[in-house]
Amino acid sequence: MVKISKQTRSNILNALVIFLTIGIVIYLGAANGEIGNAWNALVSSDLRWIGMAFVCYGIYLVFESLGVHVFFRQQGFKPKFGSSLLVSIIGLFYSSVTPAATGGQPMQVFAFKKRGIPPGVSSSALAVKFFCFQVALLGTGLLLWVLNPQIVSDCFRSYPAAQVMVITGFVLNGFTVVAVLLLAINKNIVRAIITFIIFLGKKLRIVKDPAGTASRMDATMADFHASVDMVTHHPGKLMVLLLISVIQVMGLMSISYCVYRAFGLRGHGYGDVVVLQFLLFIGASFTPLPGASGAQEGGFAWMFGSVFPSDVLFGALLLWRFMTYYLNLLIGLGCVIYDRTVSMKKHAQKNNTERTADDTIFEKGQDDVAQENEETVGYTISAAPGCSEEAD
Numbered sequence: 001m002v003k004i005s006k007q008t009r010s011n012i013l014n015a016l017v018i019f020l021t022i023g024i025v026i027y028l029g030a031a032n033g034e035i036g037n038a039w040n041a042l043v044s045s046d047l048r049w050i051g052m053a054f055v056c057y058g059i060y061l062v063f064e065s066l067g068v069h070v071f072f073r074q075q076g077f078k079p080k081f082g083s084s085l086l087v088s089i090i091g092l093f094y095s096s097v098t099p100a101a102t103g104g105q106p107m108q109v110f111a112f113k114k115r116g117i118p119p120g121v122s123s124s125a126l127a128v129k130f131f132c133f134q135v136a137l138l139g140t141g142l143l144l145w146v147l148n149p150q151i152v153s154d155c156f157r158s159y160p161a162a163q164v165m166v167i168t169g170f171v172l173n174g175f176t177v178v179a180v181l182l183l184a185i186n187k188n189i190v191r192a193i194i195t196f197i198i199f200l201g202k203k204l205r206i207v208k209d210p211a212g213t214a215s216r217m218d219a220t221m222a223d224f225h226a227s228v229d230m231v232t233h234h235p236g237k238l239m240v241l242l243l244i245s246v247i248q249v250m251g252l253m254s255i256s257y258c259v260y261r262a263f264g265l266r267g268h269g270y271g272d273v274v275v276l277q278f279l280l281f282i283g284a285s286f287t288p289l290p291g292a293s294g295a296q297e298g299g300f301a302w303m304f305g306s307v308f309p310s311d312v313l314f315g316a317l318l319l320w321r322f323m324t325y326y327l328n329l330l331i332g333l334g335c336v337i338y339d340r341t342v343s344m345k346k347h348a349q350k351n352n353t354e355r356t357a358d359d360t361i362f363e364k365g366q367d368d369v370a371q372e373n374e375e376t377v378g379y380t381i382s383a384a385p386g387c388s389e390e391a392d
Contacts, residue, residue: 044264045262045263045264045315045319046261046262046263046264047262049258049259049261049262050258050259050262050319052258052261053255053258053259053262053319053323054323056251056252056254056255056258057251057252057255057323057324057327058251059247059248059250059251060248060251060252060255061085061088061089061092061331062085063244063245063247063248063251064088064092064248065081065084065085065087065088065089066081066084066244066248067129067132067133067241067244067245067248068084068087068088068108068122068125068126068129069081069084069085070240070241070244071124071125071128071129071241072084072117072121072125074234074237075121075125077116077117077121079112079115079116079117083115086111086335086338086339087108087111087112087115088108089328089331089332089335090107090108090111090332090335090336090339091104091105091107091108091111092104092328092332093328093329093331093332093333093335093336094106094107094332096325096328096329096332097329099288100286100287100288105123105126105130108122108126109122109123109126111339112125114343124184127180127183127184128184128238128241129241129245130176130180131177131180131181131184132238132241132242132244132245133245133248133249134173134176134177134180135177135242135245136242136245136246136248136249137173137249137278137281137282138170138173138174138177138282140246140249140250140278141275141278141279141281141282142170144271144274144275144278145275145278145279147271147275148271148272148275151268151272151275151276151307152275152276152279154306155276155279155302155303155305155306158302158305158306159302159303159305161302162279162283162299162302162303165283165284165295165299165302166279166282166283168283169279169282169283169284169285169286170282172285172286173282173285173286198210198213198217201213250274252281252324253274253277253278253281254270254274255277255320255323255324256273256274256276256277256304256320257270257273257274257277259316259319259320259323260273260307260308260316262319263308263312263315263316265307265308265309265312267307268307272307273304273307276303276304276307277303279303280296280299280300280303283295283299284296284299296321296325297317297321300317300320300321301313301317304316
């Protein structure tokens, strides 16, 4: 019987959650008779605005990677932008297929390490980027809420559960901002967490060398805090990263407005649609399922029920979800396969080079041995009695 690893079981479970969500959405659409309307709406949609949705998604991807790339440049590292973009997309993929988006950052740290970026520096880059993204998300969302109060109040009045979801999302996202600040500023908290993790790993027999592990973790944390301090002590650099995050967030949130216009709708302005998208993202972001599956789809029906007519709401949900989630899976999977293929080729080339070098050394050693044997034989013959030139 083939034994399935824990990681494989986790991947299968996450994939099942994603496909189950797709199945439920399609089932509900079919049960309500919306499949035909959704198909007609999608077929008749304006391709120009769908193209604009792809442009907004591209802005989101580019500025997602630009935040990390600029941070590395500020630290004196000079990776290629293509590498930063590839690793960022890989991170988005693993965040999309793991509960609460927990798998993206570890994979990015590992990928950057292969590209010569120390784990402490890459961890600090991701922490600062996460902090900037959360501040941009909460700040911009709150500002748009203040500027567009009527559409939000109408939504909350129609769906009181949406208000609870949004307020909970603001509290949880705000907590993560404070937590990242504490980890970045207070070294004692980080050291206590590391000590506890190593102690737990030792008890579970995962960590075999606690002293060596602690030493390596201390070195990583030293790089982490040095990188964070370098940014926090230069407000101008931090403002650049915040501006990048604002553009990134606006690119992602603007997709919903492009979807709205793609169906030929004009009753609501850009601010009305985007503020609802901000509140939906904030409220559903901490659902402990891959891609916040279920909460995003249900939340879209709540938040945009008064924006999209009922005959196109289901089609808008499918198009929006494809642009903001399933596109991450498709592009991310391609990047993961490409990265692994390149890594395998480099590993094979390295092994071939090492084998060639070993063969060269072996052949050279054989030649040296043969030459030494010839010299030894010659010396022995010349040194034998009666074999000197004078004797001849």
